[in-house]
Amino acid sequence: MGEAERGESAPREVVTYYCANHHVIRPVFSVDAQIPDTWDCPKCGYPANRDSKNPPPPPKITPYKTHLAYVKERRSDEEAAAILAEALESLRERRRSGEVIY
Missing domain, CATH: 2.20.28.270 (RNA polymerase-binding protein A)
Incomplete structure (x- = not known):
């Protein structure tokens, strides 16, 4: 060949x-x-x-954000506490009514 x-x-x-x-x-x-x-x-x-004396700078890397970090950007501590209280009350109500919750 x-x-x-x-x-x-x-x-x-x-x-x-x-x-x-x-x-x-x-x-x-x-x-x-x-x-x-x-x-x-x-x-x-x-x-x-192609410029040996002036190569481009490394890109700026943004750090990885967790799901919790994004949530904390959108919600204040007071809003988070209110949402948690509402979810816990709903869960307690469902348990009082006899619903099986895993």
Whole structure:
């Protein structure tokens, strides 16, 4: 197998990208392809560009929020206490009426 069976290879060019962690990425593109301005570094995931002296800064990562954190953003402590009291009263009423609750 070689070029004789598959045909000739398309002309290619190597483009060098640099990320903030000093990784060098060299993907190969077709000569006819439009070369992107940025490329994701396969080693660290940071964005990379073609300027070795000024790579793009790492993206700002927002910390993971739990469900409780989102609820606390929407409700005040007084609202939470009122909702809890209402739910407990409903549960107690259902138990008094004999309903089986697991």
